[in-house]
Amino acid sequence: MAFYGLAETFDAGDRILTAEAEYAANYVAYLQMAKRRGVEIAVVPSDETGVLSVDALKEMIDERVKLISITHVPTNGGLINPAAAVGRVARDAGIPYLLDTCQSIGQIPIDVEAIGCDIATATGRKYLRGPRGTGFLYVRRALMERFEPPVLDHHAAPWVASDRYELRPDARRFENWENNIAAQIGLGVAIDYTLEIGIDAISERIMALAAELRARLAAVDRVTLRDLGPEPGAIVTFTVDGIDPVAVREALAARRINVSVSNRGSTRLDMERRGLDAVVRASVHYYNTEEEIDALAAAVAEARA
Numbered sequence: 001m002a003f004y005g006l007a008e009t010f011d012a013g014d015r016i017l018t019a020e021a022e023y024a025a026n027y028v029a030y031l032q033m034a035k036r037r038g039v040e041i042a043v044v045p046s047d048e049t050g051v052l053s054v055d056a057l058k059e060m061i062d063e064r065v066k067l068i069s070i071t072h073v074p075t076n077g078g079l080i081n082p083a084a085a086v087g088r089v090a091r092d093a094g095i096p097y098l099l100d101t102c103q104s105i106g107q108i109p110i111d112v113e114a115i116g117c118d119i120a121t122a123t124g125r126k127y128l129r130g131p132r133g134t135g136f137l138y139v140r141r142a143l144m145e146r147f148e149p150p151v152l153d154h155h156a157a158p159w160v161a162s163d164r165y166e167l168r169p170d171a172r173r174f175e176n177w178e179n180n181i182a183a184q185i186g187l188g189v190a191i192d193y194t195l196e197i198g199i200d201a202i203s204e205r206i207m208a209l210a211a212e213l214r215a216r217l218a219a220v221d222r223v224t225l226r227d228l229g230p231e232p233g234a235i236v237t238f239t240v241d242g243i244d245p246v247a248v249r250e251a252l253a254a255r256r257i258n259v260s261v262s263n264r265g266s267t268r269l270d271m272e273r274r275g276l277d278a279v280v281r282a283s284v285h286y287y288n289t290e291e292e293i294d295a296l297a298a299a300v301a302e303a304r305a
């Protein structure tokens with residue numbers, strides 16, 4: 001909603017800067033904007049550790065850049081992009097900054113003021129452990145007042161005279177009249193649950209578990225860890241020589257260990273650059289135990305093609 005709301009601020013030749021690990025849903029929206037408005041998508045290279053290069057970003061800033069839009073933590077691994085450093089560049093240049101926090105919300109503390117983003121998108125169904133089909137959007141008020149949401153109804157914009165509507169003054173202008181209230185309540189409960197445990201405690205625990213899992217997997221023959229960045233987060237990804245990631249997932253499922261597979265089409269630029277078709281993804285959370293980490297590493301060691 002927020003990205004499409006910006007459509008009218010884009011002219012042909014304007015640029016959207018994004019990162020190599022950008023998520024498909026976002027990139028497809030940029031491509032559609034390129035088709036509709038003639039914007040160019042420019043991809044900021046990663047540094048030698050695999051995170052977005054802030055130096056390269058600085059070099060790419062010019063008057064054509066109308067939006068910086070990146071994913072904080074990508075779907076295909078533990079990479080954590082330097083969101084706050086990107087925010088400082090965006091602020092200095094006065095460029096709107098959209099951050100996709102779908103994988104980072106609930107995993108690491110997110111402070112939109114410290115990060116300096118103008119728009120943050122978040123989903124309920126990942127590290128917040130909320131219901132599917134829920135999420136939330138943050139838009140900085142000063143930016144929100146510069147554009148209209150792309151879709152309006154009488155909830156977002158009450159019909160105040162027969163020839164006029166008035167946009168709501170608050171974030172509800174991005175909502176619709178009809179909502180899945182049960183799922184929204186579920187999201188609220190999930191957020192309360194997270195806040196009760198405490199995001200710092202959650203983050204500390206899941207980072208420790210993820211580090212432990214990486215250490216265990218690194219010791220298994222034929223396993224290659226695929227996470228990027230100097231301090232990777234809780235999504236642990238890997239491949240096993242000679243075994244298709246789907247077969248690894250199935251072998252683990254037979255032992256009641258749930259992992260998923262991230263495919264090239266979700267983060268195409270990054271996967272193509274690294275010559276990867278798919279990776280196995282183990283997203284640890286605070287309720288996982290050290291025994292489960294051991295069991296996972298042992299099951300991977302025993303997996304056969």
Ligand SMILES: Cc1ncc(COP(=O)(O)O)c(C=O)c1O
Nearest residue numbers: 023071073074075100102103123
């Ligand atoms: C980085 C990123 N953004 C957005 C999403 C989409 O989340 P949802 O489908 O809940 O909107 C995902 C899902 O994998 C993701 O990894």
